[in-house]
Amino acid sequence: MSEAKSGDTVKVHYTGTLSDGTEFDSSRGQEPLEFTLGQGQMISGFEDAVLGMALGENKTVTLASEEAYGERNxxxxxxxxxxxxxxxxxxxxxxxxxxxxxxxxxxxxxxxxxxxxxxxxxGNHPLAGRDLTFQLELVQIA
CATH class of the missing domain: 2.40.10.330 (Thrombin, subunit H)
Known part of the structure; x- marks a missing residue:
């Protein structure tokens, strides 16, 4: 089975939630998010979570603020x-x-x-200083 690797263009459905369960973003009901692994287009923890996923795989990851939008400054x-x-x-x-x-x-x-x-x-990102949880589904690898 194919696994996502650096250089692959992938499509991912995701739902992002805060530690209290509040949903802050989701691709559900829309087109999946498309990006190229290894290009720095996504926050580092999100990209790291997708690396190695198999096509059709679902997983949930929690990213510490440092892996997401950083600490508040x-x-x-x-x-x-x-x-x-x-x-x-x-x-x-x-x-x-x-x-x-x-x-x-x-x-x-x-x-x-x-x-x-x-x-x-x-000037901080609105999610700076927050740990983020993402439910991920890898729907395409190209």
Whole structure:
């Protein structure tokens, strides 16, 4: 039976949950997730879990935060003047904002708090610092 190896393009159905059982993402009811193993397209623990899986195999893995989106970095939480946000943007807690970094890269922030004077933005991935559990099903190897 064929097993997934580095360089293979695979299709995987997955459901991701937090330690309390809350589902944060799933491909069920949609097209399976397609990616190439060994290309760094996925978080390391997810890719490592798929390596060696057989076609049609199902498994559940729990990834420590280091294997997923890393630990939270409090230095990535900053307060910026409200005037730095375009006035037409109606802020809400939890909303995502984008900005352009000094090297032209796209930076993503979550609004953590705001008032008339300042906005607290969090540059951590929303799942940083969390252990993640994935139910995986390998549906195609190419």
């Amino acid at each position: 409090e230095a990535m939480v900053q307060e910026v003047p409200r005037s730095a946000i375009p006035p037409e943007i109606e802020l809400t807690e939890g909303m995502l904002l984008q900005a352009q970094g000094p090297d032209g890269e796209t930076l993503r922030f979550t609004v953590a708090d705001f008032n008339e004077e300042a906005v607290t933005v969090d």
